[in-house]
Structure formats: C-alpha cells, structure tokens
Amino acid sequence: MAGPDWNPFRRILALPNESRLKTVFVAFLVSVVCAALVSGATVVLRPIQAANRAAEEQARIAALVNGIPGMAQLLEQSGGALSTVVIDLEKGRAAQDVTPANLEAALSDPDNWTQLEPGQDIAGLGQRPDFVQIYLLRDTDKVSLALLPLSGQGYGGRIDAILALRGDMNTFAGLAVTQHSETPGLGGRIEEASWQAGFPGTELRDDSGELRFRVARGPSSGVHEVDGITGATRTGRGVTQMVRFWLGPDGYGPLIAAISRGEF
C-alpha cells in the first residue's frame, strides 16, 4: 500500500472505539471482508455443487430405470446414457427456457398449467402442466427409448407412473408405478412386478393409428391389452384412461409425432 493511503487508515483505527466514524468504518470493513469471503466460496465451489446435483438426479433416474423389468439389460445393450429433457407439451418439443433446474419454479406459476375441459379430461386430472421432464435414451441419433411420467385418477386416488416407450413410439418397454393409493391386495397390486410384467411388448395403436391400449377385464386377449386384476376394475380403467390421456393429443401426442418424424 502506498504511504499516503496508510495514514488515514491508521488515523481512523487510532480513534476511540466509541467514535461514530470508527464504528461505521469497522462495520464497513467487517462486512466487506465477510462479503468477499462468502462470495468467493460460493463462486469457487458452484461448479462442484452443480456436478453433485446432476449426479444425484442421474442416480434417481437410474434407480427408476432399474426398477422397470428388463430395462437394465436394455441400457446395457445400447450402452448409452439417459438424457433429461424438459418438453413443452403443446408444441411437442424441448422447452426453450425451462430447464430441469427451474422446472419446479415454472410449475408453481398457474400460467404454466392448462385447464382441461370435461370432455378432454379422461384421466380425471382437472389441469395439466405445460412442461414435463422426460428422459430419453438415444441410439446413435435416434431416440430408442423414452421414459414418460404419467399421472391419473385411480380408484383410491392419484396414480403416478413412468411409462417406457420403445423407439417406434408404439411398443411399451415397461411401466413403473411410482405412487398410488389403490386398495391393498386388489388395485394395489398394480405396483407388483408380476402385473407390470404384462406391459413390455404391448402395443399402443393399431395399424390405423387409433389408440387401442387398454387394461382388459380378466386375461388379455390381444397385443393391445394387458391383464386386468380381478376385483380392481376401476383401477384398471384408471390406468387405461391415464395411458390414453397422456399418449393422446392432449398429452405427449405432439411429442410422439415429433419423435416419429425424427425431429428429436
């Protein structure tokens, strides 16, 4: 520090502690030093923290994927990693300014939800978010697997699930029920792997492109059905409606069309 600078500094420090100038000066000095310390630590450590958060997110998806029967081998075969994309449901493409990090904030804004007309609302949701976070698995540059979160009204409450669709966007690769409140032993059996095992290979649409998937009443009779659970007709219907709503025009329809056109 230069000589002339040193003097006023000394002079202020030499003032009695109770003087107003020194009080303000000490307060200012302490805050400047502390602010520099805090900002420095935050800036230096931010990249490491961001990497940590991303790793945590990835681990959660991995746990989910491994929960879907046959999914672990599929990942191993393709050797790829899942990528996380927030999509704009209406436009059927990746959202412009919503990222997985600020998705939660965006969804707390009611403007980002669409009210559903009773006619559209076959899954009993009332309203639907405009942005959804999905996971894609790419094989070279084509989408080979899409993990789509679904939710809908079951018999006892909301059912949340993740549906895995193969690259043709028509064949299911699996389903994982992440949350439900169906009757234990009846509808509650949708969380059992033995029931979910009916999904892989089931097809969504027929040749004319109409949504044909449904949960059968009783054993399935065709490639578009999975077995129903005895005594859980309404849960089965809930799952059917949920899948039909989300894969239909008001759900992932535009996205599925875009992926089929090879735009993803």
Next chain:
Amino acid sequence: MAERLNFWSTLTDPLIRQNPVTLQILGICSALAVTTTLATALTMSVSLTVVLTMAAGLVSMIRRHIPDTIRLIVQIVIVASLVIVIDQILQAYFAEISRALSVYVGLITTNCLVLGQTEAYARHHAPLPAMVDAFGNGLGYSFVLIVIGSLRELFGKGELFGAQILPLAESGGWFTPLSLMLLAPSAFFLLGLLVWTIRSFKPEQAEAREHTPPLYVEPAE
C-alpha cells in the same frame, strides 16, 4: 513452561470438567438433532469446531477495534460468514452428509456455544489462547455429539458409520433395533444420562437445589 501448562489446561478443561454441553447445557438443540448417525454427528462436530476456532481467532484479532455498540452484530456477521463458507464446502465435497444435516449447519450461526465463546472469551484474550480455548470447547461439544451419536446409531440400527456391528434379528442375528433410539426423545434421555454420569463422578458440577422440599408434610385434615 508454565505458559504451556496453561495452554494444556485451557484446551482440556472444556472436555469434561467445563464441558459446554453437559455443564453449561449450551448448544443442545443441534446436539439432539444431528446425532442419529455417527457420520452426521462427526461432520457436525468438525464443522462447529472449525467455525468456533476461526471465529474466536478473527474476533480476538480485531478485539481492540470492535466498538462496544455494535460488537454483537460484528461477531454474528463473522460467525455467519464462516458458517456459509463451511456449508458451501460441505455441499461441494460431502453432498450426501450435507443433505442429512440439512439446516443444522446453517444453525451453527445461532448456536449459543459459538456466540457465547466469542462474546465471553475471545473478546478479552489474545488470538492464540482464544483459539486454543475455542478449539477445546469445540472438542468438548464433539465429545458429547460423538458419544450420543455412536450410542444412537449402535442401538438404533446396529451399525457404526453405516457398517453392521450387531447382527440384526431379521437377517439371522440376535439384535432387534430399538427404533426409539432414532427418534428425538432418546437423545434427551441419553444426554440426561450423560450429564448424570459426569455429575456423579464430579459432584462439584451439580447445581445447588433451587428449593428444599419441606421435611414434614402436614397431613390433610
């Protein structure tokens, strides 16, 4: 030589004889909250000891220039900045444990142990003794946290540092976990027992009775 002896007693006094948690009952809120496992207890102990020592050093360094009117806020600002730095470091390098500790690292700022230390000791002593004393107090706090943390993890889960020590009954062993140990009340019980144990070995720590029970109770008419 006398100087060194003095340092030694400054350092070791707060371990048992003047332990801030068991004698002064300071800082027990976090001591109860973070002791469900040994790993969180240890992380919290290290964080608090580091913050305490550094805050004492810093406050003591500028002790002659802290105006009396704003001394508390100056101390709090210094402590809070150190806590934020520690919290950021934990989030960066120990993300898992940082999540388990949640808000309690941030609450070190308001831990009465830290403010009490800077206010009562560091403000009147040179940096080195102040830091030694703060470090000793940190160790005393750590000692209590580690004892309670290891007891709770051992009897609550049969584990220490996540490694199975007592074979669980459900996997063919003999030990049935006491789930009460993982709940907050057990920390109160254990802390109470610890205080009782220390005070029965060191009766001079026991506080004087606030009132004496009457010797003779008049029979009801």
